[in-house]
Amino acid sequence: MNLKEYISRISPVSAGMEKEVQRRLDNLTKPRGSLGRLEEVAKKYCLIKNTAEPVLEKKVIFTLAADHGVAEEGVSVFPQEVTGEMVHNFINGGAGINVLAAHAGARVVVADMGVKADLNIDSACFRDRKIARGTRNIARGPAMTAAEAEKAVLSGIELVEDELPGGIDIMGTGDMGIANTTSSSAITAAVISLDAEAVCGRGTGIDDKSLARKVDIVRKAVSVNRPDASDGVDVLAKLGGYEIGGLAGVMLAGAANSIPVVIDGFISGAAALVACRIEPKVADYLIAGHCSVETGHRKILDFLGLRPLLDLDLRLGEGTGAALGIMIVEAGVRIMRKMATFEDAGVSGEND
Amino acid sequence: MNLKEYISRISPVSAGMEKEVQRRLDNLTKPRGSLGRLEEVAKKYCLIKNTAEPVLEKKVIFTLAADHGVAEEGVSVFPQEVTGEMVHNFINGGAGINVLAAHAGARVVVADMGVKADLNIDSACFRDRKIARGTRNIARGPAMTAAEAEKAVLSGIELVEDELPGGIDIMGTGDMGIANTTSSSAITAAVISLDAEAVCGRGTGIDDKSLARKVDIVRKAVSVNRPDASDGVDVLAKLGGYEIGGLAGVMLAGAANSIPVVIDGFISGAAALVACRIEPKVADYLIAGHCSVETGHRKILDFLGLRPLLDLDLRLGEGTGAALGIMIVEAGVRIMRKMATFEDAGVSGEND
Numbered sequence: 001m002n003l004k005e006y007i008s009r010i011s012p013v014s015a016g017m018e019k020e021v022q023r024r025l026d027n028l029t030k031p032r033g034s035l036g037r038l039e040e041v042a043k044k045y046c047l048i049k050n051t052a053e054p055v056l057e058k059k060v061i062f063t064l065a066a067d068h069g070v071a072e073e074g075v076s077v078f079p080q081e082v083t084g085e086m087v088h089n090f091i092n093g094g095a096g097i098n099v100l101a102a103h104a105g106a107r108v109v110v111a112d113m114g115v116k117a118d119l120n121i122d123s124a125c126f127r128d129r130k131i132a133r134g135t136r137n138i139a140r141g142p143a144m145t146a147a148e149a150e151k152a153v154l155s156g157i158e159l160v161e162d163e164l165p166g167g168i169d170i171m172g173t174g175d176m177g178i179a180n181t182t183s184s185s186a187i188t189a190a191v192i193s194l195d196a197e198a199v200c201g202r203g204t205g206i207d208d209k210s211l212a213r214k215v216d217i218v219r220k221a222v223s224v225n226r227p228d229a230s231d232g233v234d235v236l237a238k239l240g241g242y243e244i245g246g247l248a249g250v251m252l253a254g255a256a257n258s259i260p261v262v263i264d265g266f267i268s269g270a271a272a273l274v275a276c277r278i279e280p281k282v283a284d285y286l287i288a289g290h291c292s293v294e295t296g297h298r299k300i301l302d303f304l305g306l307r308p309l310l311d312l313d314l315r316l317g318e319g320t321g322a323a324l325g326i327m328i329v330e331a332g333v334r335i336m337r338k339m340a341t342f343e344d345a346g347v348s349g350e351n352d
Numbered sequence: 353m354n355l356k357e358y359i360s361r362i363s364p365v366s367a368g369m370e371k372e373v374q375r376r377l378d379n380l381t382k383p384r385g386s387l388g389r390l391e392e393v394a395k396k397y398c399l400i401k402n403t404a405e406p407v408l409e410k411k412v413i414f415t416l417a418a419d420h421g422v423a424e425e426g427v428s429v430f431p432q433e434v435t436g437e438m439v440h441n442f443i444n445g446g447a448g449i450n451v452l453a454a455h456a457g458a459r460v461v462v463a464d465m466g467v468k469a470d471l472n473i474d475s476a477c478f479r480d481r482k483i484a485r486g487t488r489n490i491a492r493g494p495a496m497t498a499a500e501a502e503k504a505v506l507s508g509i510e511l512v513e514d515e516l517p518g519g520i521d522i523m524g525t526g527d528m529g530i531a532n533t534t535s536s537s538a539i540t541a542a543v544i545s546l547d548a549e550a551v552c553g554r555g556t557g558i559d560d561k562s563l564a565r566k567v568d569i570v571r572k573a574v575s576v577n578r579p580d581a582s583d584g585v586d587v588l589a590k591l592g593g594y595e596i597g598g599l600a601g602v603m604l605a606g607a608a609n610s611i612p613v614v615i616d617g618f619i620s621g622a623a624a625l626v627a628c629r630i631e632p633k634v635a636d637y638l639i640a641g642h643c644s645v646e647t648g649h650r651k652i653l654d655f656l657g658l659r660p661l662l663d664l665d666l667r668l669g670e671g672t673g674a675a676l677g678i679m680i681v682e683a684g685v686r687i688m689r690k691m692a693t694f695e696d697a698g699v700s701g702e703n704d
Contacts, residue, residue, distance in 0.1 A: 029441055030448050031429070031556035035672070036645065036665025077383070077702045085699040089381055094692025096382050102690075103683050204383035205702075293388065311663065312680070313388025320387065327679055328664070331455050338454075340446025347437040350429045350557075 001154055003233075003278070009256045013047050013284040020052045021336075028339040029347045035335055037309065041287060042332030045170075048260045048285055056333040058167040059106035059326055061319040062159055062250045063090060063097055063174035066114035066242035067134030069143065070221070071179035075214045077204050080134075080178045084117035087176065090318075091123045097174055097318035104323040104330075106172065111159055113152060114242030127162075129155040131242045138186060138221040142238045149237035149245055153278070156249020160257070170260050172289065172326055173247045174319020175267040179203075181294060182214055184270035186221040186239040188296045190229050191273040192303050196222070199296035201266070201315075232277030240274065247271035252278065255285040262329060264322040265292035265314060269300035276304060289325025290314055353506055355585075355630070361608045365399050365636040372404045373688075380691040381699045387687055389661065393639060394684030397522075400612045400637055408685040410519040411458035411678055413671040414511055414602045415442060415449055415526035418466035418594035419486030421495065422573070423531035427566045429556050432486075432530045436469035439528065442670075443475045449526055449670035456675040456682075458524065463511055465504060466594030479514075481507040483594045490538060490573040494590045501589035501597055505630070508601020512609070522612050524641065524678055525599045526671020527619040531555075533646060534566055536622035538573040538591040540648040542581050543625040544655050548574070551648035553618070553667075584629030592626065599623035604630065607637040614681060616674040617644035617666060621652035628656060641677025642666055 025039050026032050033039060046054050065087050071080045089095045090110045101108045111127040112119055116134040119126075131151055135143035144152070160171070177183075181203035188199040196218035202211060225238035236245045248271045254261035263272055263286055275282045288301050290310035301308055309328045314321045342349050377391050378384050385391060398406050417439050423432045441447045442462045453460045463479040464471055468486040471478075483503055487495035496504070512523070529535075533555040540551040548570035554563060577590035588597045600623045606613035615624055615638055627634045640653050642662035653660055661680045666673045694701050 028448075029438065029446060030668050034556065034666070034668040035448060036667065038664060038666070040665075079700050079703055082700050085697070086381065089692060089697040089699055092692070092697065094381060094697045096380075096387060096687065096691060099686050099690045100683055103679075103686050204386065309664070312390060312661070313392075314386065314390070315388065316382050316386040324680070324683060327455075328676070331452055331676060334451050334455050335448065338451045339448060340441060340444070345437070345441040345444065345446045347441055348431050348434050351431060 003150055003154060006157060006256065007252055007279040010279050010281050012281050014050060015047060017046055017050055017052055021046045024052055024336065027341040029342055029345050038332035038335055041329050042336045045260055045329060045333055048258055054333050054336060056169045056330050058169045059104060060163055060168050061101050061106050061108045061172040061174055061322055063108055063176065063319045064111045064113045064243035064246040065176040067116040068177055068179040068183055068241050069135045069137035070139055070182050070217065072137055073139055073217050075182045075217060076178050077206055078178050080116060083176055083178050084115045084119055087112060087115060087119055091121055091126055095318060096316050096320045100320050100323040104327045106323055106326060109159065109163060111246060113246045127159055135241055138183060138239050139217045142225055143240050144237050146233060146237045149233045149240060152242045152245025153249040156246035157253040160250055160253035168259055170326055170329060171254055172262045172319050172322030173250055173268040174264050174322055175243050175247060175317050177241055177243050180241050180267050182217060183239060183241045183244065184267045185218045185296055187235055187270040187273055188300055189218060190222050190227050190235055190239060191277060192299060194299065199299065201294035201296065230277065232274040235277060236274050244271045244274060248275035251275040251282050251286065255282040260287055261285055262287045262289045262322045262325040264289055264319050265317055266294035266297040267317055269297050272304060273300060287325060287329060290321035355502055355506060358509060358608065359604055359631040362631050362633050364633050366402060367399060369398055369402055369404055373398045376404055376688065379693040381694055381697050390684035390687055393681050394688045397612055397681060397685055400610055406685050406688060408521045408682050410521045411456060412515055412520050413453050413458050413460045413524040413526055413674060415460055415528060415671045416463045416465045416595035416598040417528040419468040420529055420531040420535055420593050421487045421489035422491055422534050422569065424489055425491055425569050427534045427569060428530050429558055430530050432468060435528055435530050436467045436471055439464060439467060439471055443473055443478055447670060448668050448672045452672050452675035456679045458675055458678060461515060463598060465598045479511055487593055490535060490591050491569045494577055495592050496589050498585060498589045501585045501592065504594045504597025505601040508598035509605040512602055512605035520611055522678055522681060523606055524614045524671050524674030525602055525620040526616050526674055527595050527599060527669050529593055529595050532593050532619050534569060535591060535593045535596060536619045537570045537648055539587055539622040539625055540652055541570060542574050542579050542587055542591060543629060544651060546651065551651065553646035582629065584626040587629060588626050596623045596626060600627040603627040603634050603638065607634040612639055613637055614639045614641045614674045614677040616641055616671050617669055618646035618649040619669055621649050624656060625652060639677060639681060642673035
């Protein structure tokens, strides 16, 4: 598959159904607009799917894992082995994303995009897309080659395309990768032109001293690599992670197939920056599930013009905030589909 | 039943299980605290129930309806008939609360606390607790007698007590009553000592001119009636609504039975003020489902020390925000119950 060719399939979201959708929302037995953001997100969902009778049944969360060479700089409180160990936990159903995806009625597709360990997993929900055994240390040079970056994005696209025959009404994104907030901070600093200090947070829970080191590392990564901020694949190659590239691909595939993509936290946000640099129209297909505690996430959402549905002080990743966001989107869609109109219910409308 | 006797059953929430609950949360395969408010609300749920192995299966939303004499002042965009018409809509399953309660896996108990119309409803989910055919106009005098106010609270308590044999793990509150934001604004102004302007919002969608009139009416209601702000029953009698009294009773019954109560928007907030004036310990049992668009709601939540789980620009009432809030509480409880620990999953812990 050729990336340029693929993204040429992405159309802008049409506002053609807007009046019909708004009319339906306004005829439901409630004061106009009184369900606030549920109505707003239901409308967005309908416009993406170009229908006033939306279906939301099949929900898939793509949780992509990879390791990061920059972990050797001591930017996380967890050892690098945890990336692979957590993939096993995902497969065994014991992680946060398993619990919250089940709560949302979503299934989880887990992919190894570049975990350092050999995983040897045989499971219906696992995809082996390993590009390499972790990226190189971005503090010293590029994370990966341009070819690997493009392969990561294409692999993410293929993950989605492979699931299409089973049906996907909505999808969520999620990540696992020790040190990937460092990589995401560097991507955010580069794309939005912000200083490292403005985009670095505590990740899994580092102390002040480690945070100062992380800021230094991010600053160094941007200055050593000098990515072209207008070129998503270049930013990814210089500063990225394989899971971040894969998630950008998942988002592009959502847009190409008119499937709303609920993005998770900071790492998914960095992937959204990459995806939007590859094809800006993808932003119309994204729904921000929540706003993470990570400092840089709010800045990404503002940059992309996305208002998060939830603000629950989450900072776990894995797709947990996307799963919760999907529940809210579904609430809006159910309102559209299942509420009675004033006429149906014999309820009086507003006074003249 | 005697109200004083009943509320003497309410104990403070014990922090006895706190360490055990925190230990369990910290052993789960995630960075400590990384599920933010899900962990916080799971902990609150556990402390209320005094267990580290919480169950959350049976969910009931109490949606109480009544009419308000103050509607004759033209403070709503909807005619008063809508209160009764919407009760029929609740029973037929076509309202917002029906859709969102179903999404949350909750059943809805609908009660007529004082609707002006004769409803003649025969349904397993309907309770006839009509105290009178609407309150009197609070702009001219008290809404109801002290005896009626106490009866409203006791009826709310009985609604909950009647459901206990079937089991309630968590409950939500909801309301229906044309003009009840006016009544709730007056209660809020009186209890928190705020000017009418600070607590009046647009309700179902009034314009600037009607909003100015509403502010006048609320100011007049407080000055004409001079409620004793320290006496919940007096505030209710002077400014209240039958559904507001009933909801205060629902909250007191939650507290008396160690059942967490997820409160909805502004009207439930006003009921919480009444409940907390009757018995301050009830606040420990309340979880704020969301923050409403109604100006006064944020002020109530701040006053009660409650931080809302959601902020989705809702202003419908009925219990819709409580239903969504219950989904978030359940997410937290599922995390507690279903995630693997580091030991179970063979995942490495934090670096030393």
